[in-house]
Amino acid sequence: MSSKETPTTKLIWFLQERAKELSCLYRIEELLKPESNLEDVYKGIIEAVPPGWQYSEICQSKITIGSSSYQSANFRESPWMQSANIQVLDQPIGTISVYYTQEMPNEDQGPFLKEEIKLISTIAERLGAFITDQKMKYVFQEYRTAAQELLDNTKTEWRVVLDLLRQTDRNLYLRISHKMLNHLCWTGVDEAKQLLEYYSPGERGADEELLGESNRPFYRKTLISSSDFLSDQTFAIAADHLNATEILKLIQKWIQQDKLGFLVKSLISSSSPVAEVAETIRRYRRMVPEGIGIPNPTKRSVLVSLIRRFFSEQLDFINVAKQHIEIDDVFELLHNMIYTPESIGRLGGKSAGLFLASQILKKLVNENTLLADVKIPKTWYVTSDVVLHFMNFNNLEEVIEQKYKEIDQIRLEYPNVVQTFKNGHFPPEIVKSLSAVLDDFGDCPLIVRSSSLLEDRAGAAFSGKYKSLLLANQGDKADRLEA
Structure with a gap:
């Protein structure tokens, strides 16, 4: 240009x-x-x-x-x-x-x-x-097709499933083999224990060492790396100690857990951008109709990570929230969240408290019909780092230094800081989101309230304690956005 x-x-x-x-x-x-x-x-x-x-x-x-x-x-x-x-x-x-x-x-x-x-x-x-989704879907569909066909025959369907995995996803095949070996060892199958170099020759048995009172370090236990030989031997032992249905259920469970590995990895990370979390949950929801669910312990871990990621690190808040918030609730929340593409921010105190309160009311309405009359306001949520993005977009980073100045100088410069912010412009992606908010709210009047740590935290819910501004929200779309 x-x-x-x-x-x-x-x-x-x-x-x-x-x-x-x-x-x-x-x-x-x-x-x-x-x-x-x-x-x-x-x-x-x-x-x-x-x-x-x-x-x-x-x-x-x-x-x-x-x-x-x-x-x-x-x-x-x-x-x-x-x-x-x-x-x-x-x-x-x-x-x-x-x-x-x-x-x-x-x-x-x-x-x-x-x-x-x-x-x-x-x-x-x-x-x-x-492409990853399509590949995993193909593998899973092929597995289900093979399993269903073999359910009508006398052949052991789990062997066909393993052959299919060996040909289409060798890494997954080897991981499942290793999981089966661990499962057999943990359930006390001696032949499985012999596949592992579990203790050094001449040393006393593992059970004796683990249960004894010896005040010395345990010997290092060297595991054999995964291979076709180890896999074949593992499932040969499994066939001797488990029936075909048990083996098939275990393989099915481990395939499901592996397919959901991307979800756990992304959602547990506190540094994942909001857009990445939203896309991950969207992919998870597409899997739910296929009958793939998260094991309960993993699901609770993911849920707590999401609560910490978007709402609060406070244990009191987390203990209450995990009883009333589900993964799908977070997904619905993301539809009404304003954030930048690279945002890693979370919700403020008012937003987090209001969202949790709304989920509690929804769950309790069946127990107390009076709660059905409680109105939950239509809400959009702005992540905490949007204001930082606004400042960077308008080259206002030096405003952060205000808090280190003397109080008299802060009071003197405050009007100029306010005017500088008023003359700033939101980045295009935020303007687009705010435009969607106005479309959702219509021409109803809006109130913008001040926010600080003395207003928005547990035990201090004083919305707008310092300032509340009424916006008439009237006129054409451009005027309402400008206001």
């Missing part, structure tokens, strides 16, 4: 480019449906990508998966290219690339904008997640 353009023209251009990128992502999300064919998805993305780039009229795209490739019509490679790896289970399986067919002015990375760098990475990440 020309440097001679006015600030207003630059802002309009900036918003138009972001709108193109969002439209590109929306089109791609429409393609990534569970029932979609992979080849159709690749071709659809090839068509959806060029309109999202700054110079769409000279933009072409290409997807390479293994030895197969999909590309724009009349495609030709050029030096003006950017690409991102497509990963499945943390392993690169291909790339998505964007080319300009002629040289254009330099931007952040050659002729490409920094937002386009993030955009192509996001597309590659979403495509990789979709």
